[in-house]
Amino acid sequence: MSDKIRFILDDKVCYANPGETIMDASRHNGVFIPSLCYVEGVKPAGSCRICNVKVNGRYMTACNTPVADGMVVENNIPEIEDLRKAIIEVLFVSGNHFCPSCEKSGNCELQALGYRFQMMVPRFPYEFPHKGVNAKSKLIYHDRNRCIMCKRCIRMVVKDEKNVFAFNARGGHHLHVELDVELANQLTQEEALHAMDICPVGAIIKKERGYYSPIGSRKYDFDPIGSELSK
Numbered sequence: 001m002s003d004k005i006r007f008i009l010d011d012k013v014c015y016a017n018p019g020e021t022i023m024d025a026s027r028h029n030g031v032f033i034p035s036l037c038y039v040e041g042v043k044p045a046g047s048c049r050i051c052n053v054k055v056n057g058r059y060m061t062a063c064n065t066p067v068a069d070g071m072v073v074e075n076n077i078p079e080i081e082d083l084r085k086a087i088i089e090v091l092f093v094s095g096n097h098f099c100p101s102c103e104k105s106g107n108c109e110l111q112a113l114g115y116r117f118q119m120m121v122p123r124f125p126y127e128f129p130h131k132g133v134n135a136k137s138k139l140i141y142h143d144r145n146r147c148i149m150c151k152r153c154i155r156m157v158v159k160d161e162k163n164v165f166a167f168n169a170r171g172g173h174h175l176h177v178e179l180d181v182e183l184a185n186q187l188t189q190e191e192a193l194h195a196m197d198i199c200p201v202g203a204i205i206k207k208e209r210g211y212y213s214p215i216g217s218r219k220y221d222f223d224p225i226g227s228e229l230s231k
Ligand code: SF4
Pocket: 146, 147, 148, 149, 150, 151, 152, 153, 154, 165, 177, 198, 199, 200, 201, 203, 204
């Protein structure tokens, strides 16, 4: 007897392995659920909330909710799509996301989702934050005004088993991601470039190589609606 779990996703009968999250199972069944903090194979953070779906009528984050037998998941419905669009708009207005002047433009997952959800003018007022930048390390420029707190760098940029990025001012409204300059100075060129690549926006920029992807060869030049996001 098969030990696969059977569930319904957007009216489609899908199958998952025991313990698999809705996010992983959806992708293995060919259904795309957008996210900005999810990376396959990395412990989910559930921080961006863009993967919100309705599970048996209740909102749940797909990246850290395991599939259960008989579960009914709604993903591609207007209510969820508008919720995701609203979150994307909040991220845009609460950060310094001026795409034309950002090195990550064309390779930015937030920008790609903006296009995917046809965001025009955000419904919320711009905050124009002053969260500061950290340009003290040799290879990395960290712009906290662009940080969307996805925790990817905290989970994935490690040097000698120590986190190069960490939360600071935890618990207060000044919570932000801080770069450990001493550790960052020990990163190789490749590791610094990897840190830039795993950041979904332009908050982590590798120094010494400005605009190294020419227009026309950036990731979302080939995938303008971001259908391959986070793969
Ligand atoms: S710096 Fe980039 S990767 Fe790190 S939390 Fe902020 S947005 Fe995410």
